[in-house]
Amino acid sequence: MLGARRLLGALRLCSSVSCPRPRATAKLRVRDALGVQDASGECVTVQGWIRSVRSQKEVLFLHVNDGSSLESLQVVADSSFDSRELAFGSSVQVQGQLVKSQSKRQNVELKAEKIEVVGTCEAKAFPIKYKERHPLEYLRQYPHLRCRTNALGSILRVRSEATAAIHSYFKDNGFMHIHTPVLTSNDCEGAGELFQVEPSSKIKVPEENFFDVPAFLTVSGQLHLEVMSGAFTQVFTFGPTFRAENSQSRRHLAEFYMVEAEVSFVESLQDLMQVMEGLFKATTEMVLSHCPEDVELCHQFIASGQKDRLEHMLKNNFLIISYAEAIEILKQASQNFTFTPKWGVDLQTEHEKYLVRHCGNIPVFVINYPSELKPFYMRENEDDPQNTVAAVDLLVPGVGELFGGSLREERYHVLEQRLARSGLTKAYQWYLDLRKFGSVPHGGFGMGFERYLQLLS
Amino acid sequence: MLGARRLLGALRLCSSVSCPRPRATAKLRVRDALGVQDASGECVTVQGWIRSVRSQKEVLFLHVNDGSSLESLQVVADSSFDSRELAFGSSVQVQGQLVKSQSKRQNVELKAEKIEVVGTCEAKAFPIKYKERHPLEYLRQYPHLRCRTNALGSILRVRSEATAAIHSYFKDNGFMHIHTPVLTSNDCEGAGELFQVEPSSKIKVPEENFFDVPAFLTVSGQLHLEVMSGAFTQVFTFGPTFRAENSQSRRHLAEFYMVEAEVSFVESLQDLMQVMEGLFKATTEMVLSHCPEDVELCHQFIASGQKDRLEHMLKNNFLIISYAEAIEILKQASQNFTFTPKWGVDLQTEHEKYLVRHCGNIPVFVINYPSELKPFYMRENEDDPQNTVAAVDLLVPGVGELFGGSLREERYHVLEQRLARSGLTKAYQWYLDLRKFGSVPHGGFGMGFERYLQLLS
Numbered sequence: 001m002l003g004a005r006r007l008l009g010a011l012r013l014c015s016s017v018s019c020p021r022p023r024a025t026a027k028l029r030v031r032d033a034l035g036v037q038d039a040s041g042e043c044v045t046v047q048g049w050i051r052s053v054r055s056q057k058e059v060l061f062l063h064v065n066d067g068s069s070l071e072s073l074q075v076v077a078d079s080s081f082d083s084r085e086l087a088f089g090s091s092v093q094v095q096g097q098l099v100k101s102q103s104k105r106q107n108v109e110l111k112a113e114k115i116e117v118v119g120t121c122e123a124k125a126f127p128i129k130y131k132e133r134h135p136l137e138y139l140r141q142y143p144h145l146r147c148r149t150n151a152l153g154s155i156l157r158v159r160s161e162a163t164a165a166i167h168s169y170f171k172d173n174g175f176m177h178i179h180t181p182v183l184t185s186n187d188c189e190g191a192g193e194l195f196q197v198e199p200s201s202k203i204k205v206p207e208e209n210f211f212d213v214p215a216f217l218t219v220s221g222q223l224h225l226e227v228m229s230g231a232f233t234q235v236f237t238f239g240p241t242f243r244a245e246n247s248q249s250r251r252h253l254a255e256f257y258m259v260e261a262e263v264s265f266v267e268s269l270q271d272l273m274q275v276m277e278g279l280f281k282a283t284t285e286m287v288l289s290h291c292p293e294d295v296e297l298c299h300q301f302i303a304s305g306q307k308d309r310l311e312h313m314l315k316n317n318f319l320i321i322s323y324a325e326a327i328e329i330l331k332q333a334s335q336n337f338t339f340t341p342k343w344g345v346d347l348q349t350e351h352e353k354y355l356v357r358h359c360g361n362i363p364v365f366v367i368n369y370p371s372e373l374k375p376f377y378m379r380e381n382e383d384d385p386q387n388t389v390a391a392v393d394l395l396v397p398g399v400g401e402l403f404g405g406s407l408r409e410e411r412y413h414v415l416e417q418r419l420a421r422s423g424l425t426k427a428y429q430w431y432l433d434l435r436k437f438g439s440v441p442h443g444g445f446g447m448g449f450e451r452y453l454q455l456l457s
Numbered sequence: 458m459l460g461a462r463r464l465l466g467a468l469r470l471c472s473s474v475s476c477p478r479p480r481a482t483a484k485l486r487v488r489d490a491l492g493v494q495d496a497s498g499e500c501v502t503v504q505g506w507i508r509s510v511r512s513q514k515e516v517l518f519l520h521v522n523d524g525s526s527l528e529s530l531q532v533v534a535d536s537s538f539d540s541r542e543l544a545f546g547s548s549v550q551v552q553g554q555l556v557k558s559q560s561k562r563q564n565v566e567l568k569a570e571k572i573e574v575v576g577t578c579e580a581k582a583f584p585i586k587y588k589e590r591h592p593l594e595y596l597r598q599y600p601h602l603r604c605r606t607n608a609l610g611s612i613l614r615v616r617s618e619a620t621a622a623i624h625s626y627f628k629d630n631g632f633m634h635i636h637t638p639v640l641t642s643n644d645c646e647g648a649g650e651l652f653q654v655e656p657s658s659k660i661k662v663p664e665e666n667f668f669d670v671p672a673f674l675t676v677s678g679q680l681h682l683e684v685m686s687g688a689f690t691q692v693f694t695f696g697p698t699f700r701a702e703n704s705q706s707r708r709h710l711a712e713f714y715m716v717e718a719e720v721s722f723v724e725s726l727q728d729l730m731q732v733m734e735g736l737f738k739a740t741t742e743m744v745l746s747h748c749p750e751d752v753e754l755c756h757q758f759i760a761s762g763q764k765d766r767l768e769h770m771l772k773n774n775f776l777i778i779s780y781a782e783a784i785e786i787l788k789q790a791s792q793n794f795t796f797t798p799k800w801g802v803d804l805q806t807e808h809e810k811y812l813v814r815h816c817g818n819i820p821v822f823v824i825n826y827p828s829e830l831k832p833f834y835m836r837e838n839e840d841d842p843q844n845t846v847a848a849v850d851l852l853v854p855g856v857g858e859l860f861g862g863s864l865r866e867e868r869y870h871v872l873e874q875r876l877a878r879s880g881l882t883k884a885y886q887w888y889l890d891l892r893k894f895g896s897v898p899h900g901g902f903g904m905g906f907e908r909y910l911q912l913l914s
Contacts, residue, residue, distance in 0.1 A: 029631050029690070047722040048690070049895045067689030068631060091895040093722070118722070119867070119896035126894050144887045145894065147688040156689070160634040167624050174486050174525060177617040182639065182697045183712050193656060199701035200653035200673060216657060231604040232524030232613070233486070233505070239696065240639045244656035255640050265504040265550070265575070410576070430601045437583050437602065438506045438548040439576035 025095055031068035039098040039108040046073055046110060047093045047118070049148065052130070055082055064092060064110075070154055070293045074101065077112035088130040089121030089148075133301075151301060154294035158287060159453055161294075165286035166238055166259055169279050175234040175261060180221030182240065185214065193244035194219065195254075217242035221260050222444060223431065226408060229262040229442050230434055236261040238449070259452075262444035269392050269407060272443045273365050276394055276403050277318050279447070280363070284314060287456060298457030306457070309397060312361060319364040323388065326351075326366050329358055344370050347393075352400040363396045376418045377431075379407035379443070392445070399455045405445025410435055482552055488525035496555040496565040503530055503567060504550045504575070506605065509587070512539055521549060521567075527611055527750045531558065534569035545587040546578030546605075590758075608758060611751035615744060616910055618751075622743035623695060623716055626736050632691040632718060637678030639697065642671065650701035651676065652711075674699035678717050679901060680888065683865060686719040686899050687891055693718040695906075716909075719901035726849050726864060729900045730822050733851055733860050734775050736904070737820070741771060744913060755914030763914070766854060769818060776821040780845065783808075783823050786815055801827050804850075809857040820853045833875045834888075836864035836900070849902070856912045862902025867892055 025043040033046055048066030055061075060082050063072035075094050086092070095114040101107060127142045128134065128149060139146035146152045170177065183197060195217040221237045228235040241258045259279070266272060288295055288310065299306040321329070330341035330351050339348045347355075347366070356364060368381060368388040378389035394403035409415040412435040419425045419432065482500040485493075490503055505523030512518075517539050520529035532551050543549070552571040558564060584599045585591065585606060596603035603609045627634065640654060652674040678694045685692040698715045716736070723729060745752055745767065756763040778786070787798035787808055796805045804812075804823070813821060825838060825845040835846035851860035866872040869892040876882045876889065 031631075047897075049688075067633070089895045091722075091897045118898070119892075119894075121895045122893060144684045144890060145687075147685055153688060156635070156685075157633065159636070163634050163636070164624065164628055167621065171621055174488075176524070176614065177620050178613070179616070179620075179697075179714060181712060183699070195654045196657035197652045197654055197674065200651040200671075214657075217654065227601045228604055228613075230602075231506075231610060240636075242640070255638060257636060265548075433601060435576075436579060437576075438546045438578045440504075440548045441575070 028098075029068040030064065030066045030071075030073045033073050033098060033108060033110065034069060034071055034106070036098055036108055039100050041097040041099055041111075043095070044098050044110070045093060045095045046075075048073075048091070050086065050088055050090050050092060050121075053086055053088065055079065060086075062086065062092070062094075062112075062115075064094060067153060067157075070150060070157070070291075070297060071106075074103075074106050074109040075112050075115075076109050077115060081112060081115050083117070085117040085120050086115070087121055087123055089123065089126050089128070091118040091121075092116060093118055150297060154291075154297045155453075155457065157291050157294045158298065158456060161287045161290050162283055162449075162453065162456065163238070165283040165290075166279070168286070169282045170236045170261070173234070173275075173278070175236045176228070176232045178221075178225060178228050178232075178235050178237045180218065180224040180237045180239065180260075182218050183215045184218045184224075185216065195242050195244050219243055220258065220446060222262070222446065225260055225262040225444060226431075226434065226442070229264045229444070230438070230440070233264045234261070257449035258446050259449055260444065260446040262442060264440045264442040266407065266441055266443050269365075269367055269390050269443070272405055272407070272445060273318070273320065273392060273394075276365075276392075276405065276445055276447075277363075280394075280402075280452075281314055283452075284310060284456065295456060302457055309361060310456070313363055313397070316362045318394070319359050319362055320367060321355075321359075321364060322367055323347075323369045324386070326355055329355060333358075344372065346373055349400050352395045353398075356395050356397050356400075361397045363394055363402070365392050365394050367392045369393075374406070376422050376424065377406075377408050377415070379409045380414060380418075390443070396455055399451050402451055402455065403445050403447045405443060407441065407443035410439045410441050412436060412439065485555075486525040487521065487523045487528075487530045490530050490555060490565060490567065491526060491528055491563070493555055493565055496557050498554040498556055498568075500552070501555050501567070502550060502552045503532075505530075505548070507543065507545055507547050507549060507578075510543055510545065512536065517543075519543065519549070519551075519569075519572075521551060524610060524614075527607060527614070527748075527754060528563075531560075531563050531566040532569050532572075533566050534572060538569060538572050540574070542574040542577050543572070544578055544580055546580065546583050546585070548575040548578075549573060550575055607754060611748075611754045612910075612914065614748050614751045615755065615913060618744045618747050619740055619906075619910065619913065620695070622740040622747075623736070625743070626739045627693045627718070630691070630732075630735070632693045633685070633689045635678075635682060635685050635689075635692050635694045637675065637681040637694045637696065637717075639675050640672045641675045641681075642673065652699050652701050676700055677715065677903060679719070679903065682717055682719040682901060683888075683891065683899070686721045686901070687895070687897070690721045691718070714906035715903050716906055717901065717903040719899060721897045721899040723864065723898055723900050726822075726824055726847050726900070729862055729864070729902060730775070730777065730849060730851075733822075733849075733862065733902055733904075734820075737851075737859075737909075738771055740909075741767060741913065752913060759914055766818060767913070770820055770854070773819045775851070776816050776819055777824060778812075778816075778821060779824055780804075780826045781843070783812055786812060790815075801829065803830050806857050809852045810855075813852050813854050813857075818854045820851055820859070822849050822851050824849045826850075831863070833879050833881065834863075834865050834872070836866045837871060837875075847900070853912055856908050859908055859912065860902050860904045862900060864898065864900035867896045867898050869893060869896065 025045045028044045028046055030048055048064040051063040051065045051072045053062055058079050060077040060079050062075040064075055065072040093116045094112050096110045096112040098108055099111050101109040197215045218241055225235050238259045240255055242255055327341055327343050333354055337350050341351055369391040371387045371389045374389050374391050378391050381388045381390055390407035392405050393401050396402045415435055419428050482502045485501045485503055505521040507519055508522045508529045509520040515536050517534040517536050519532040521532055522529040550573045551569050553567045553569040555565055556568050558566040654672045675698055682692050695716045697712055699712055784798055784800050790811055794807050798808055826848040828844045828846045831846050831848050835848050838845045838847055847864035849862050850858050853859045872892055876885050
């Protein structure tokens with residue numbers, strides 16, 4: 001946006017309607033050109049790829065796109081500019097005057113004075129065809145070209161915008177950013193399957209390993225974040241995590257992005273849920289306001305009516321139910337589940353989806369799970385005989401679990417006993433240490449970024 | 458900052474000097490408390506860890522730090538609050554009135570009305586000692602606790618601030634953020650040693666590999682970014698990269714962070730150098746203005762006089778010399794080099810440092826390297842018999858090479874010939890494809906983030 005403002009300042013310098021030559025023109029992104037209000041013949045240069053060509057008797061219409069927005073800029077040129085090289089997929093540089101458009105379909109258009117074809121595009125060989133909507137399976141064959149389609153372009157712009165929004169949310173709320181290590185020797189929950197890492201070189205150093213201990217790819221930065229929250233109070237990380245799950249769509253699960261945060265001095269799960277709800281709403285609002293047409297395109301093609309559903313979520317306070325209540329709701333459901341819901345059994349996707357529908361398609365926090373379902377570090381609620389821990393999952397419409405988090409056991413003796421019961425005392429001595437020196441009640445959560453994007457679109 | 462403003466709004470609600478009880482107090486980060494101008498008895502709660510205790514006859518002074526800034530908040534309490542538990546390293550919650558400090562050493566202080574020890578700290582067992590400056594080698598034994606020292610705290614705050622500044626620079630300048638894959642099957646330059654990745658599970662699927670092709674950890678996102686720059690014009694990524702170099706300090710080189718950018722429609726190296734210089738200056742200015750005391754601490758302990766050197770770099774335009782000129786300068790140097798400088802040989806660290814000093818300790822771009830020193834994708838300058846490519850390295854004082862970049866060969870036939878000469882035609886067919894469909898002159902660069910941080914501090 002700053003960029004646009006600076007460029008518009010530059011534009012003022014050459015805003016006479018007929019530009020003398022030679023002259024300097026301002027380079028403008030398509031997004032910024034489209035945003036110019038009351039265009040009155042500013043001299044600009046736009047660069048991009050041709051998305052459509054329409055040749056009339058005396059006039060030539062081009063649509064030029066540079067990826068800065070879904071919408072292309074309409075270029076109007078004298079038909080004398082027409083040439084075989086001005087074709088779908090070619091890259092061009094167009095110089096001309098930005099004027100108010102006659103048509104209602106766009107605000108401004110570019111009256112071309114000079115069109116230069118930068119790179120031609122052979123239509124026959126180009127796998128992306130003019131005006132065709134290619135199925136995603138087809139595009140998967142062309143990972144190097146598919147980002148030039150509207151659909152993939154929108155998905156990637158939404159991803160970029162959401163990334164920026166997440167960084168902003170945390171920065172504005174006093175969280176410090178931490179790069180948690182990708183190569184690690186601990187496996188966090190002992191839950192996910194790990195990837196091991198070795199140098200690929202055949203000439204290995206004899207009788208020596210590259211790493212002193214086996215190295216794995218991280219499955220979560222949580223433990224590292226806990227260390228940091230003991231010094232910086234509020235911390236977050238946003239990076240790749242890896243699970244070697246052998247599922248059907250395994251190639252997609254192998255690498256995914258996670259947003260993780262850890263907060264010290266929390267009083268209850270309520271404090272954590274506030275951050276989760278705040279992050280979700282702020283990020284979603286920013287994406288919806290910064291690239292509404294991209295979100296709409298996804299909805300139009302992939303999930304119609306989704307925009308209303310998102311706005312419904314933003315308008316309402318998220319709900320909170322306990323695991324015990326969730327099980328009761330599921331037991332009383334008229335629906336037949338593949339997995340019978342009962343106390344002590346984890347919620348399945350079918351259960352999660354039912355619960356969200358039952359709650360009026362508003363995201364719902366499920367809290368206080370049975371201890372035996374959760375890892376050792378979650379804080380015990382001391383509610384015998386139920387024996388639950390202060391865990392929280394956020395279930396959202398269409399996706400199921402989006403966030404998972406908990407208070408962490410900050411009491412030295414309680415954690416010590418739990419580690420001993422699991423035979424983990426030695427490996428987690430350092431973790432126990434954190435509870436010895438100025439321990440504080442704290443908790444954190446993780447959000448699967450790809451799941452979040454799935455929900456958005 | 459937004460957070461602070463909101464909190465100060467809340468403060469106004471309870472700004473009477475003597476607060477009636479019970480009452481709501483605003484939770485304030487130490488950084489925000491320290492930033493309050495004209496404090497006049499606002500009721501606040503501050504949480505953090507005790508950094509120092511000074512007990513006088515009638516008054517007790519505590520310094521409380523929550524990691525939001527290097528500086529701690531001074532808490533002044535009646536000596537009746539004194540207890541053995543109020544010790545270095547303990548975590549506390551202090552409620553009281555924020556008042557103008559009598560001392561010149563700080564702007565505000567907190568007149569305590571209630572002090573709660575949240576977690577005690579056993580001084581004897583705590584490896585970090587009060588008022589001691591521990592060497593970094595000592596702290597390396599305590600990776601889970603060292604972030605509670607001033608030195609590590611400052612380093613991590615600078616890192617967090619620089620990360621935010623880099624994201625801001627690119628966003629403000631119309632770059633789209635891309636998550637380039639960490640698991641990949643290509644090795645980009647064929648330069649760095651790779652890490653290979655395999656599931657660690659012993660129960661492997663018989664006669665089947667997890668991945669269809671061998672999977673490595675990325676050494677650079679460049680090729681992926683080039684794909685994206687063909688759709689979005691200006692793109693960047695900022696994430697972990699990996700090199701299995703078997704050097705002495707190998708554990709540190711294994712995983713590092715890189716900022717990489719790719720720009721379409723560039724006219725010359727000049728366009729790229731502008732982005733590099735802009736990124737360097739904007740980021741450095743933001744870090745220096747947002748956490749000056751952290752930068753200063755690093756300089757004080759690690760590299761004195763560095764702040765002046767940084768400001769010298771910010772004030773001056775970076776210089777540009779060609780590789781040919783660099784070799785001439787080195788040949789005429791009075792210094793004896795371990796590696797004799799001559800045309801066709803890569804610049805060594807000793808050469809880089811000499812060149813920077815020769816240029817008055819201003820960062821200097823070295824451009825147009827001999828083709829045989831550089832990878833196949835760099836654009837040929839067509840300057841026989843020199844036969845150089847449009848490569849650029851930015852050398853900076855104290856560090857040597859900070860950025861490396863180039864124009865990429867966008868001409869189909871030139872690239873085709875180079876690939877054929879290297880026997881890479883088959884593997885890089887997709888890369889050649891990018892030059893067939895609307896090819897554009899483009900280029901990009903990478904900056905080693907840890908090296909940048911090294912320069913800062």
